[in-house]
Amino acid sequence: MQIYLNGEEMQILDTMDMADLIEQLNLKGQRIAVEVNEELVPRSTFSGHTLREQDHVEIIHAVGGG
Amino acid sequence: MQIYLNGEEMQILDTMDMADLIEQLNLKGQRIAVEVNEELVPRSTFSGHTLREQDHVEIIHAVGGG
Amino acid sequence: MQIYLNGEEMQILDTMDMADLIEQLNLKGQRIAVEVNEELVPRSTFSGHTLREQDHVEIIHAVGGG
Amino acid sequence: MQIYLNGEEMQILDTMDMADLIEQLNLKGQRIAVEVNEELVPRSTFSGHTLREQDHVEIIHAVGGG
Amino acid sequence: MPNNTQTDCFSIAGREFTSRLLVGTGKYKDMEETRAAIDESGAEIVTIAVRRSNIGQNSNEPNILNVLPPQEYTYLPNTAGCYDAKTAIRTCRLARELLDGHNLVKLEVLGDEKTLFPDVIQTLEAAEVLIKEGFDVMVYTNDDPIMAKRLEELGCVAVMPLAAPIGSGLGIRNRLNIRTIVENAKVPVLVDAGVGTASDAAVAMELGCDGVLMNTAIAAAQDPVLMASAMKKAIQAGREAYLAGRMPAKRFASASSPLDGLFF
Amino acid sequence: MPNNTQTDCFSIAGREFTSRLLVGTGKYKDMEETRAAIDESGAEIVTIAVRRSNIGQNSNEPNILNVLPPQEYTYLPNTAGCYDAKTAIRTCRLARELLDGHNLVKLEVLGDEKTLFPDVIQTLEAAEVLIKEGFDVMVYTNDDPIMAKRLEELGCVAVMPLAAPIGSGLGIRNRLNIRTIVENAKVPVLVDAGVGTASDAAVAMELGCDGVLMNTAIAAAQDPVLMASAMKKAIQAGREAYLAGRMPAKRFASASSPLDGLFF
Amino acid sequence: MPNNTQTDCFSIAGREFTSRLLVGTGKYKDMEETRAAIDESGAEIVTIAVRRSNIGQNSNEPNILNVLPPQEYTYLPNTAGCYDAKTAIRTCRLARELLDGHNLVKLEVLGDEKTLFPDVIQTLEAAEVLIKEGFDVMVYTNDDPIMAKRLEELGCVAVMPLAAPIGSGLGIRNRLNIRTIVENAKVPVLVDAGVGTASDAAVAMELGCDGVLMNTAIAAAQDPVLMASAMKKAIQAGREAYLAGRMPAKRFASASSPLDGLFF
């Protein structure tokens, strides 16, 4: 199915949950935080958080800023 | 009955309407505006506007200010 | 003989006095003032003020300034 | 004879020289400098510098200042 | 001002004005001084306050509305003393009734007594209601360009940032903010409050303001009438300087007399 | 200005003047603009420079003395461009001869080309000689109160401290010094040089100066004639504000509308 | 600082800090310079931003959190770039999740891109929600004392008025407002944004601020590491001067050397 990852279209398997996505993106264990459709998805709930068609997924990290 | 006129207690006849009050106060024809219980009372409606026990009547005029 | 007029070399007749020079320069009657060798030469003394070889003559006028 | 010491009249022996005066004032060895009649008197010349009637002697030292 | 005088008027809520000096009518010694100073100022718009009429004590002192008759002046009733939207709205309604439907008001909702700075939240709330009720709102605000823009977008007919605290006479504390407000605005911007002397008023106009509203600077001068004249001229001077386009400032000198033709 | 206009003139070397704005005549586009701007300024005293007459090149352009005739204006020939006492003295002598004995001069002896600040040592030297020779010396100086006093004691008829470098338009850099000079002086004090816009001129007058001399601020404005009008009004405004006695500045606010009679 | 150093720390949301200089981590040439400058600054609190992780492009450049490890620094994630309450709230939630529940945030909700001034209405709205959700909110605001008080009353742990527009380096435009905010506040007041050089930071502290937050003034200096050192010292100097109690300013002079004992 299709989702949007950080604003870009992306095709993923219908069976994937957030944990799978993070894994596939090689972001496991990295300092990130995730939003789906403007709602925060706590890390603790990644596995089990099923993704839906057209979900807007945002994966963010820290950068230098003032 | 008792009303409050510009913050002061005042005894008036139960039959009085606003027109009567203004008359009694010798304010007729003067540049004033009137509020009862924080609601504006247009000059056009003075006669007929009956006063009630405990009404808070404010009669204001223009003064110098900046 | 040679003099310097407003910084420029100039050849004049040996017999010339300041009045002659002013005349020759068509400056007669104009609002000017004259210096020779850094000394003021009053208008009243033009005729009779003989010029000498190498005299530095400055003829000045008024201009806009602040 | 009379001299002026730091603005005050003072009687001293006619035979006194500057070294004697400094001694008498218990200023020997102290950090001071001396003027007589507005002229500096080097320490090296105290003995031998004879004082004269009406001399104005100034003995100065260092103080806090900015 | 040379030829273009006639053309240099400005309009508030459809009314045209030629004087860019707006004055308050408070703090004067008496009505006579009030009238003399305001005449001298050349002001066309004068602020007034509404207060309880002192009933009974049949004071013979003339009312401000007689001293400054409506044929000669445009009244700008204010909401001075209001610390919340509700009282400000009540005040405006009373003022409109008092003035037979005159709907031009100066809205000020104050935040505290020490600074008399506006409470911008309450100000926005009151402005919204008053505009809905058909008032033409000239609004007193702080010198925040963002807030000034919001008030304009809400429909205020003029935005009036403070120069400094009301009655402080400190002059324009933040010229950059005033200039930015002016550059952003599509409605007239008037500096309201804080002007202390003539040069302050000239500065406000040189920043591009459409006008200045003041009271204490005139009323609290040792000679209010003479200061009124000074302010009138300062406003014109600042306006003309703004229109004339000032010379660029340079760090170093540049001679005013020609360098050529020197004879030494 | 109300009634006391007629009384508010000032005198330099026994001559009475009503306009406190003195203007230079340099840097204008042409003689027409020069005349128009100076008319608009209302100036009575105008500075001029003396330079080599351009012999031969029979320029038809009118001379400044014809454009600004002596019946209408008091000339103030300057010594612009002089970097030592000697050339300044020569310049003044030539100017006096040129103007049939007119002995009012503006003495400026410059220190360097970057700042055009005065060389006060050479200025003192020149002033002494010129005063001995009967000149009425209006002297350009820095804003040092001590030097201003020396020049007054020497016999200068007016002391003219700079506000900022000539032609910089930076306005009054050091208000305290100007105020101190004014307080100490028994002769007229005029700010000379550095004014950039109308409010600068008003500030100078509010500090108590007797007048302001400027050139570039008017000539280098985008619209010199309009700026001349602005400066005229700013000088009057600042003067009147000074005479009127400004309100004291306070850190905090003070309401302009009465606190009693509030109905809420 | 002499003896009372140890005692002069300040606390935000129950955390104690000794450095009153807070720094941003943006705009540096690279991570190395970032680290060097921030080390030199002595800052204990550093702001960070949250942005989309650049997925795929497996950039080896170290992450800011590794360069400035949490054992050494207290993070202050900001909401830079947010123009409404909603996005600011989302940003704070993500930051808290990212930092394992760290709930100290810098809230800024911007009004426009030209000034980057805050939208105080949206700021109040966001602050209310965030405080309810348990965040410790250090809030960026304008220099309006009324608004500063509202934000404090709402429960913000620190109020951070701007000195001038973010990244402008214009210094403190309105000292009176900052001083008034400090005098009214019961929570720490930090100047945030607008500082350009060391003396600006010292002035902020002399006004009584508890600290200063800056980024561009250090990062955009020609030598950021040296400027970081300058800022560290300036903050300390200003703080000590505030505590030491400055001499009163007088208009005129007062000799530093004794007048008695003069021998001439």
Next chain:
Amino acid sequence: MPNNTQTDCFSIAGREFTSRLLVGTGKYKDMEETRAAIDESGAEIVTIAVRRSNIGQNSNEPNILNVLPPQEYTYLPNTAGCYDAKTAIRTCRLARELLDGHNLVKLEVLGDEKTLFPDVIQTLEAAEVLIKEGFDVMVYTNDDPIMAKRLEELGCVAVMPLAAPIGSGLGIRNRLNIRTIVENAKVPVLVDAGVGTASDAAVAMELGCDGVLMNTAIAAAQDPVLMASAMKKAIQAGREAYLAGRMPAKRFASASSPLDGLFF
């Protein structure tokens, strides 16, 4: 200051110094406070005055020279209180004799008691004589760039323009003049007099001055020792900021956090 500390010393008359803060020794409560404050300031050069020794009254109070021994401090005897060249010269000769030939002096010849501004004419005269007699003259002057240059050309080893009247604490009244003096100078330029608090000292250094000489700002603070520490840091901060090269000031904002990677 990072690595380049060691290299950042400056020299006066061939002597090298690392502290750019010079302090006076007057106006302190007692010698103990004098010593404590001057220690804290880190100053290497201290001014002293010479006065009549109080003969007879065998005061046990220690002499300033014992409190601040010559092994630890470089003395800078001043001519405070002198209003003409002659007394200033006498004072310097006495000081040199007093200090066994030490020929570094601070020359100040005052113009009046109200401003304590220098009499530059008398100052030039005295400087010329003193330099001929082999003194190293650090000279107090006004902020006129022309005069500063003359004094340098005469051979003064340092030029010390005032920031404001001695003991006024008004800070730097005319930054442009100080900057111009610095840019023109080939000898050290130190701001002398007028500094009131730490930020004033930082500003002086940011303008490029080589140092600052002060007395009242420290001695008249409520806590002189703490203020001495503040001044020490402010001087270093201002110096480092000058060397670091400050960011350019811009009128509008520029974000400190990246604009790309925004997720909303």
